[in-house]
Amino acid sequence: MAWDFESDRSIYSQIIEHFELSILSGELLPGAKLDSVRELASQASVNPNTMQRALSELERIGLVYTQRTNGRFITQDLSAIENARNNFAKKHIIDFLNRMQSLGLNKAQIIDLIEKYYEEDLQ
Amino acid sequence: MAWDFESDRSIYSQIIEHFELSILSGELLPGAKLDSVRELASQASVNPNTMQRALSELERIGLVYTQRTNGRFITQDLSAIENARNNFAKKHIIDFLNRMQSLGLNKAQIIDLIEKYYEEDLQ
Amino acid sequence: MAWDFESDRSIYSQIIEHFELSILSGELLPGAKLDSVRELASQASVNPNTMQRALSELERIGLVYTQRTNGRFITQDLSAIENARNNFAKKHIIDFLNRMQSLGLNKAQIIDLIEKYYEEDLQ
Amino acid sequence: MAWDFESDRSIYSQIIEHFELSILSGELLPGAKLDSVRELASQASVNPNTMQRALSELERIGLVYTQRTNGRFITQDLSAIENARNNFAKKHIIDFLNRMQSLGLNKAQIIDLIEKYYEEDLQ
DNA sequence: GTGGTCTAGACCACT
DNA sequence: GTGGTCTAGACCACG
Numbered sequence: 001m002a003w004d005f006e007s008d009r010s011i012y013s014q015i016i017e018h019f020e021l022s023i024l025s026g027e028l029l030p031g032a033k034l035d036s037v038r039e040l041a042s043q044a045s046v047n048p049n050t051m052q053r054a055l056s057e058l059e060r061i062g063l064v065y066t067q068r069t070n071g072r073f074i075t076q077d078l079s080a081i082e083n084a085r086n087n088f089a090k091k092h093i094i095d096f097l098n099r100m101q102s103l104g105l106n107k108a109q110i111i112d113l114i115e116k117y118y119e120e121d122l123q
Numbered sequence: 124m125a126w127d128f129e130s131d132r133s134i135y136s137q138i139i140e141h142f143e144l145s146i147l148s149g150e151l152l153p154g155a156k157l158d159s160v161r162e163l164a165s166q167a168s169v170n171p172n173t174m175q176r177a178l179s180e181l182e183r184i185g186l187v188y189t190q191r192t193n194g195r196f197i198t199q200d201l202s203a204i205e206n207a208r209n210n211f212a213k214k215h216i217i218d219f220l221n222r223m224q225s226l227g228l229n230k231a232q233i234i235d236l237i238e239k240y241y242e243e244d245l246q
Numbered sequence: 247m248a249w250d251f252e253s254d255r256s257i258y259s260q261i262i263e264h265f266e267l268s269i270l271s272g273e274l275l276p277g278a279k280l281d282s283v284r285e286l287a288s289q290a291s292v293n294p295n296t297m298q299r300a301l302s303e304l305e306r307i308g309l310v311y312t313q314r315t316n317g318r319f320i321t322q323d324l325s326a327i328e329n330a331r332n333n334f335a336k337k338h339i340i341d342f343l344n345r346m347q348s349l350g351l352n353k354a355q356i357i358d359l360i361e362k363y364y365e366e367d368l369q
Numbered sequence: 370m371a372w373d374f375e376s377d378r379s380i381y382s383q384i385i386e387h388f389e390l391s392i393l394s395g396e397l398l399p400g401a402k403l404d405s406v407r408e409l410a411s412q413a414s415v416n417p418n419t420m421q422r423a424l425s426e427l428e429r430i431g432l433v434y435t436q437r438t439n440g441r442f443i444t445q446d447l448s449a450i451e452n453a454r455n456n457f458a459k460k461h462i463i464d465f466l467n468r469m470q471s472l473g474l475n476k477a478q479i480i481d482l483i484e485k486y487y488e489e490d491l492q
Numbered sequence: 493g494t495g496g497t498c499t500a501g502a503c504c505a506c507t
Numbered sequence: 508g509t510g511g512t513c514t515a516g517a518c519c520a521c522g
Contacts, residue, residue, distance in 0.1 A: 005314050009131045010505060021225040047507050089226060093240050096219040102144040103212060107241050111234055117216050118230050133512060159494060170514045175496080191374050192494050192521045254382045256497060267471040282509060293499045298511080315506045315509050335472060339486050342465040348390040349458060353487050357480055363462045364476050379520060416522045 001044045011046055015054040023063050023074055024085040034064070034072040124167045134169055138177035146186050146197055147208045157187070157195040247290045257292055261300035269309050269320055270331045280310070280318040370413045380415055384423035392432050392443055393454040403433070403441040 003014050022028040034040065034055075041051035055072060058064040062080050066072050075081065100110045126137050145151040157163065157178075164174035178195060181187040185203045189195050198204065223233045249260050268274040280286065280301075287297035301318060304310040308326045312318050321327065346356045372383050391397040403409065403424075410420035424441060427433040431449050435441050444450065469479045 008133055008136045012505080013131045021222070025225055025227045050506065053505095085226065089223070089228075089236060090240065092219060092222050093236055096215060097237065097240060099144065099215050100212070102148050103208060104148050105212075107237070110241075111237060113212065113216055114220065114230070114234065114237070117213070117220060118233075135512080160496095161494085172515085173513060176512090178495095189495070191496090194494065254378045256377055258497080259377045267468065271471050271473050283511095284509085295500085296498060299497090301510095312510070314511090317509065331472060335469070335474075335482065336486070338465060338468050339482055342461060343483065343486060345390070345461050346458070348394055349454065350394045351458075353483070356487075357483065359458060359462055360466065360476070360480065360483070363459065363466060364479075381520080419521065422520090 003044070003046070012050050012054040012057070015044060015046070015051065016057050019054065019058055020061075020063065020084070020088060023081060024088055028074050030074050030078060030081065031076045032074045034074070036071070126167065126169070135173050135177040135180070138167065138169070138174065139180055142177070142181055143186065143207065143211060146204060147211055151197050153197050153199045153201060153204065155197045157197070159194065249290065249292070258296050258300040258303070261290060261292070261297065262303055265300070265304055266309065266330065266334060269327060270334055274320050276320050276322045276324060276327065278320045280320070282317065372413070372415070381419050381423040381426070384413060384415070384420065385426050388423065388427055389430075389432065389453070389457060392450060393457055397443050399443050399447060399450065400445045401443045403443070405440070 001015075001018060003011050005011070007014070019028070028034075035043070037048055037051050037055060040055075041048040044051060055064060059066060059072075061084070062077070063075055063084060064072055065075055097110070100113075105113070124138075124141060126134050128134065130137065142151070151157075158166070160175050160178065161171050163178075164171040167174060178187060182189060182195075184207070185200065186198050186207060187195055188198055220233070223236075228236070247261075247264060249257050251257065253260065265274070274280075281289070283298050283301065284294050286301075287294040290297060301310060305312060305318075307330070308323065309321050309330060310318055311321055343356070346359075351359070370384075370387060372380050374380070376383065388397070397403075404412070406417050406420050406424060409424075410417040413420060424433060428435060428441075430453070431446070432444055432453060433441055434444055466479070469482075474482070
């Protein structure tokens with residue numbers, strides 16, 4: 001977890017995306033218990049308030065739920081996860097295609113570029 | 124030009140990307156005169172200072188230059204544009220691939236999705 | 247810090263030179279924390295935005311860096327400082343020599359004048 | 370006459386200094402008639418209004434005077450020129466020494482640098 | 493009318 | 508309380 005403090009995007013929104021990806025990819029399994037806000041904040045080197053805000057947002061989205069006094073958990077609603085996964089993919093694909101088309105690239109060119117960069121892209 | 128005022132990204136940075144795309148796609152031609160700061164600000168429904176900031180940054184990047192009292196123009200340096208184009212494409216492709224790989228998608232799956240959404244994408 | 251509001255030079259550029267000199271002379275030490283934008287603006291009797299602009303420029307030049315929410319600091323990159331120092335000296339020496347030569351003074355005369363004024367100059 | 374349109378200084382103030390130097394160095398002789406505002410503006414590639422403003426300022430300073438219907442002339446008051454010359458030199462020497470001392474340079478070092486740059490400085 | 497600078501004052505993300 | 512962004516509105520140099 002390394003945040004880009006110089007980025008245009010706010011930290012908590014970067015954290016949200018990080019958790020989203022971990023959940024949608026299955027790295028964080030449905031029903032799994034999250035570490036405490038304080039612990040997560042420490043792992044992420046951010047202020048607990050910032051982590052808190054990110055987690056609240058994830059709850060609002062429905063990927064995480066709170067069991068009072070017991071902690072926070074990844075949702076067990078598999079279709080919610082599947083939905084989120086599709087929405088996430090769709091949103092970013094469309095954003096990406098919009099940008100590439102704005103550059104004047106056609107489908108074949110876009111795919112060529114993906115082939116080209118796919119290999120180099122390891123980190 | 125419609126900005127997402129709710130977005131995480133600052134307005135001026137959204138404006139910068141908008142102009143970048145217009146220039147890199149050839150919609151704004153090298154040497155073309157831009158409307159005045161005030162005019163552009165009005166079109167974009169933002170404060171002139173905000174527009175000015177975006178344009179200054181585009182100038183710093185080298186995509187735009189100013190002729191005192193005369194207006195702003197798209198750079199005529201074609202290689203600067205070509206460079207910016209490549210950097211822009213590379214950055215967004217890599218960001219995109221990182222996200223898709225984090226979702227657990229492999230190259231074939233990513234390309235499938237692109238095929239799928241490419242057609243629908245007339246926003 | 248006293249700015250010449252009547253001067254031809256913009257305030258923020260006078261402020262930039264002021265900080266440059268403080269840094270290059272060692273009055274502000276590498277790594278030292280600057281006062282807050284608001285505080286510096288108040289000390290300098292300028293608007294915080296004006297001070298911010300000057301500091302942003304110093305950051306772009308590389309003499310200062312920002313730690314989000316924590317404050318601004320003098321760069322710790324000693325070679326950046328040394329470079330800036332040489333550039334600053336060279337620029338002002340050449341400007342100065344150009345003016346003196348335009349007055350028709352030769353090297354000996356220029357040095358004589360420097361000897362003469364060097365002592366008096368305790369402003 | 371080449372103005373730095375990117376400079377912090379306004380054009381008319383650059384023009385003023387240019388005339389000052391021409392007069393103080395004797396390139397423009399006392400009593401000499403200046404070309405018309407329009408002509409000078411054209412030579413300098415600036416707007417007549419800008420040239421006009423520079424000349425008015427030179428008049429205010431006393432280096433130039435106007436003979437109505439007849440044109441503008443360099444002052445014939447030799448002591449005024451001599452004074453201006455001394456003031457100009459003094460002002461710029463002191464500014465220069467202040468900057469160099471702020472850099473932490475002592476007299477010997479300053480003179481060394483002048484020796485060093487004096488030769489290179491031919492244009 | 494054009495870009496550039498400055499002020500005053502508000503709101504936000506983060507510690 | 509810190510830096511960053513945004514707005515509204517003024518004034519200046521230049522053409």
